[in-house]
Each structure stands twice: as structure tokens, then as C-alpha cells.
Amino acid sequence: MGIKKHKPTTPSLRWTQTADFAELTTDTPYKPLLRPMKRTGGRNAYGRITVRHQGGGHKRLYRLIDFKRDRLDEWAKVLTVEYDPNRSSRIMLVEYPDSQKRYCIAPLEIKVGDLIISSCKAEIEIKPGNCLSLRHIPVGVSIHNIELAKGKGAQVVRSAGSSASITAKEGTMAHVRLPSGEVRLVHLDCRATIGQVSNIEHETLTIGKAGRKRWLGIRPTVRGLAMNPVDHPHGGGEGKSGQGNPHPVTPWGKPTKGYKTRKPNKYSDKFIVKKRR
Numbered sequence: 001m002g003i004k005k006h007k008p009t010t011p012s013l014r015w016t017q018t019a020d021f022a023e024l025t026t027d028t029p030y031k032p033l034l035r036p037m038k039r040t041g042g043r044n045a046y047g048r049i050t051v052r053h054q055g056g057g058h059k060r061l062y063r064l065i066d067f068k069r070d071r072l073d074e075w076a077k078v079l080t081v082e083y084d085p086n087r088s089s090r091i092m093l094v095e096y097p098d099s100q101k102r103y104c105i106a107p108l109e110i111k112v113g114d115l116i117i118s119s120c121k122a123e124i125e126i127k128p129g130n131c132l133s134l135r136h137i138p139v140g141v142s143i144h145n146i147e148l149a150k151g152k153g154a155q156v157v158r159s160a161g162s163s164a165s166i167t168a169k170e171g172t173m174a175h176v177r178l179p180s181g182e183v184r185l186v187h188l189d190c191r192a193t194i195g196q197v198s199n200i201e202h203e204t205l206t207i208g209k210a211g212r213k214r215w216l217g218i219r220p221t222v223r224g225l226a227m228n229p230v231d232h233p234h235g236g237g238e239g240k241s242g243q244g245n246p247h248p249v250t251p252w253g254k255p256t257k258g259y260k261t262r263k264p265n266k267y268s269d270k271f272i273v274k275k276r277r
Helices: 200-204 210-215 267-271
Strands: 003-005 017-019 034-036 061-063 076-082 091-095 101-105 131-133 142-144 154-156 164-170 173-177 183-187 191-194 272-274
Touching (some): 076 101, 142 164, 183 267
Antiparallel strands (some): 003 017, 034 061, 076 091, 091 101, 131 191, 183 272
């Protein structure tokens, strides 16, 4: 993947940086794996806005992604590398020997024609796209699509450019260092995919203009400071006044901008060896 810069023919294009999509091999998705997506616009069943800044955007179809990789010891051939509007990473369409096709998260450097496999055996080659149990993955190898519960499917490390690694194995648990810096205990029977998630330049993209945010379904955000006192705790005042509040808060008075919202006794605390930085 590469980054495409534009000639500054308009003020917005001067700073816009978009993907060149050079790694994609088709622009037509596989229809049997598409599903309709109902959009809420941030509104609940009563039509009231419960999530601000949502609405509009381009219509999307959901791609059914195989996060479980439950067809064990069967080689699958990569047919295409595609764009997915519902996630930051690229996806790949793979075909099994019985002609069944599935979508998977595409790892970095995957190519059309490559063969990948999901297995619980130790003799499987350590290469991008192969899915193995943590007990058979060497310490220090980059992994993604990690299960947190055996057989549930990948839940973490799925976004563009992200990867984790095993730092140690102790008893029945592996110490996995996540992209956030957190070290977490994961059972050795949980599975993960080898390699780094594709589209690593995603973080360098520049939206460039407000219109592209609207295409993504994101509506404008108004600063609390610019509101009236009835609308926000930071509102009101004459001229360019400060927020007045010693601690920045949400429209409903809850502390924000760095305030920790994690429950003090969450069930998963026992699995966290080192907290994220």
C-alpha cells in the first residue's frame, strides 16, 4: 500500500492524503458473503438521539468475516485482496478445496495465490496468514486476530497495522503483549494468526475536508465552550471565556479528557499482568 498526495487545486486537497489502493486486486465483493446493514443515525427505538455525531454517510454492505478459522487442517487459497468499508484493514477472499469461500482479515504481504491453513498441530509453518494455537507459536513472533476464549473467535488485534507478540509461556497461559502495551494472560489453547494486520499506512491518512467525514457517517462536533449554559457545563460567559470548570466534563457532568472509566473490580483484571501505558 502507498499514500497518494494530491495537487493543491483546492484548499482541502492541499493536505489530503489518501490510500492508493494498489494492493487491491478487485473492486467487486463476493455477493454470497454480503449482508445488509441497518443504520440508526445514533437514535434509539423512540427516535431520540442517544449517540451524538452519528448520521448520514455512504451506504454499506457488511462482509461476513471468518474470525473463528474453524476449518482445521485444510489449505485455503487466497483469491483476492479487497477493501472493506466496515474496518480499517484489508480483507482477503479464500477458497477451500470443496469450493467454499470465506472472507478473512488480510495480513501484511499476503498475495493472491498464497496458501494458508488453520491448525492445532505444531508442525505447521510459521508464516503470515496461518492460524495456530498459542502453544505452537514461538515467543516473539508477530500475531494478530487473537482469541480471548477458546473457540469464540478472534476478538483483539484486528485493526490496520496492529500486531501483538507472546512474551512468555507459563503453565496453561501465555503472556501476550498487546499493541496498547498491556500484557495479558491468554490460554494456550486459544488461537491467533501469524503476521501483522495489513494497511499499515492507515494512520498516516489525512481526511482533508469536512465532507469526507460526512461520507464516513460522522456529523459535526460543537465545543462545549461554544454552547449556552443550558446546553453544556462549559457554556456561557462573555466573549472568549474559559470553561470555568477546573475539570473538563461531558454535557452530563461526567469527567472527561483522561478520566479513567474502567470499573475498579472488572472481571478481566485477573488476566492483566501489566496495564496499558
